[in-house]
Amino acid sequence: MPNFFDRPSPSRRRNAGSAWMRRQWRNRLNENTSPSSSRVTPMSKRRSKSGKPSPDLPPLRNAGAHLSPPKPPVPPQPQSFQRPTSPPPEPTLRRQPSEPLPPLRPSEFTPPRPSGFQKPTRSPAPPSKPSARAPRPAPKTAAKSARAGGRRSRRRPTSKRPLPPALTPFLYVMRLSIVGVGLSAIAGTMLSLWMPSEAELSGQSEETIDGIQGQPVARWSPELSLGQELTGLKERLQQVAAEYPGLTPGVAVVEVATGDYVRLSDTLSFSSASTIKVPILVAFFRAVDAGTVRLEETLTMEESHIAGGSGYMQYDAPGTRYPILEVASSMIIDSDNTATNMLIDRLGGMKVLNDQFREWGLTETTIRNPLPDLEGTNTTTPQELLGLLGQLERGELVSMRSRDRMMRIMSQTVNDALLPQGLGEGAFIAHKTGNLRSVLADAGSIDLPNGKRYLMVAIVKRPDEDDRAADLIRQMSATVYDYFAKPTSSFPDDSPVAPTVAGTQQAQRVGR
Numbered sequence: 001m002p003n004f005f006d007r008p009s010p011s012r013r014r015n016a017g018s019a020w021m022r023r024q025w026r027n028r029l030n031e032n033t034s035p036s037s038s039r040v041t042p043m044s045k046r047r048s049k050s051g052k053p054s055p056d057l058p059p060l061r062n063a064g065a066h067l068s069p070p071k072p073p074v075p076p077q078p079q080s081f082q083r084p085t086s087p088p089p090e091p092t093l094r095r096q097p098s099e100p101l102p103p104l105r106p107s108e109f110t111p112p113r114p115s116g117f118q119k120p121t122r123s124p125a126p127p128s129k130p131s132a133r134a135p136r137p138a139p140k141t142a143a144k145s146a147r148a149g150g151r152r153s154r155r156r157p158t159s160k161r162p163l164p165p166a167l168t169p170f171l172y173v174m175r176l177s178i179v180g181v182g183l184s185a186i187a188g189t190m191l192s193l194w195m196p197s198e199a200e201l202s203g204q205s206e207e208t209i210d211g212i213q214g215q216p217v218a219r220w221s222p223e224l225s226l227g228q229e230l231t232g233l234k235e236r237l238q239q240v241a242a243e244y245p246g247l248t249p250g251v252a253v254v255e256v257a258t259g260d261y262v263r264l265s266d267t268l269s270f271s272s273a274s275t276i277k278v279p280i281l282v283a284f285f286r287a288v289d290a291g292t293v294r295l296e297e298t299l300t301m302e303e304s305h306i307a308g309g310s311g312y313m314q315y316d317a318p319g320t321r322y323p324i325l326e327v328a329s330s331m332i333i334d335s336d337n338t339a340t341n342m343l344i345d346r347l348g349g350m351k352v353l354n355d356q357f358r359e360w361g362l363t364e365t366t367i368r369n370p371l372p373d374l375e376g377t378n379t380t381t382p383q384e385l386l387g388l389l390g391q392l393e394r395g396e397l398v399s400m401r402s403r404d405r406m407m408r409i410m411s412q413t414v415n416d417a418l419l420p421q422g423l424g425e426g427a428f429i430a431h432k433t434g435n436l437r438s439v440l441a442d443a444g445s446i447d448l449p450n451g452k453r454y455l456m457v458a459i460v461k462r463p464d465e466d467d468r469a470a471d472l473i474r475q476m477s478a479t480v481y482d483y484f485a486k487p488t489s490s491f492p493d494d495s496p497v498a499p500t501v502a503g504t505q506q507a508q509r510v511g512r
Contacts (some may be wrong), residue, residue: 227259233483234262237476244472248461252382253480256393256453266383269364270459271376273434274335275441279365279388283347283356284328285402295325299342309372311336332432333412337371344370360397362388376438382457385443389455393445410444418442418470419456422477424485438462440469452484
């Protein structure tokens with residue numbers, strides 16, 4: 001092999017170089033023409049011009065390549081069509097020390113484990129008792145099968161623990177009992193709708209009243225379920241009445257809870273004055289309950305309805321229209337006589353109302369003339385007015401909703417110069433007064449602060465507008481109030497009587 005590092009000396013560069021190049025070309029030609037007969041000079045006989053042996057160097061392969069003729073150009077080969085493919089993923093390079101750490105995904109984070117860490121193993125569950133029925137395998141839901149990558153759910157499948165065999169019959173018995181109770185309740189409700197009770201059949205008749213068609217009429221009794229007579233209170237009321245000679249009082253009192261009562265000339269017939277408006281108000285709300293009168297309708301005042309006395313409607317022109325509930329309220333609150341005549345006409349007239357009063361058991365309560373009835377032809381008794389208030393108290397005649405409206409209207413009565421003057425602080429009264437030259441009256445329901453309730457009707461016949469009648473009613477009201485306000489039912493004879501309250505001029509309002 002030629003030695004590339006064995007260069008000729010500088011003094012003999014041209015001759016030595018030419019001889020060296022000729023020797024290299026000769027060896028190359030011998031190799032190309034006959035490789036098998038190529039002559040290779042052994043390393044031991046290879047010498048340089050200086051006569052020194054040449055070191056063992058690798059042969060020069062590319063020597064004189066620049067003198068060879070150029071190769072002809074290779075024509076370009078047509079390339080076959082290749083379908084474009086997605087680029088291969090970029091190789092992940094190692095992070096350089098100066099680069100920041102890339103953010104890790106939550107799913108790729110694996111916390112380091114300390115040395116010597118071993119994964120805790122769960123202790124095997126104790127073997128369960130064999131049951132009569134093996135639990136069903138949990139069904140595969142569509143949500144589990146649709147999960148990407150075939151990942152298993154983290155929620156562990158749970159199976160219901162079967163009930164012990166001893167509780168199964170008890171469970172079926174409880175279910176059957178619940179179903180039986182529900183069916184019996186439905187059957188009882190259907191039977192109560194189809195078959196009315198005997199009390200309903202005996203308490204109502206099939207009759208109807210002209211003017212209020214379709215309203216059933218009940219055979220009520222105005223008599224209250226009375227207890228014992230309060231003799232001590234009755235004697236005291238008689239003593240109070242004896243202090244006013246020339247006046248004829250009629251008084252009826254009853255305690256609602258016990259039925260204890262006091263009667264003092266309560267069956268005498270008196271001129272009703274404006275207390276006749278109480279049964280008229282009851283008839284109005286009965287018509288409302290029956291649907292023959294609507295609270296949103298209006299009434300037109302005619303010339304025949306206008307009446308003197310109390311009330312403001314008499315000053316309006318004929319043809320004025322009023323809501324019917326306003327008319328009924330003015331009849332009681334302001335004791336408006338014109339409103340009373342409008343309501344009597346709307347309910348069918350005096351005859352229709354008198355027939356209703358007879359159906360309720362009121363035999364002496366009668367309307368004979370329109371209001372104001374200065375002659376006193378319209379009559380009633382303290383007993384019948386008390387019985388009418390008692391029926392309302394028991395929830396008869398009208399619905400509870402209508403009764404509440406009635407009590408609300410009666411509690412707003414403007415004239416408070418009679419029964420309210422004898423009451424103490426904290427008492428509540430819903431009442432209606434009546435005032436004519438020959439009679440003075442007041443009837444109402446009184447609630448005491450101690451929770452008791454009593455009904456009281458006081459009607460006093462007087463000669464030619466005697467002012468003492470108002471004092472008599474006030475003093476009787478105070479006597480009854482003091483009796484029921486005491487903690488015991490006893491009433492000593494020497495108990496003081498409440499003094500007479502001033503203000504008799506308020507009781508002289510015409511038509512009340």
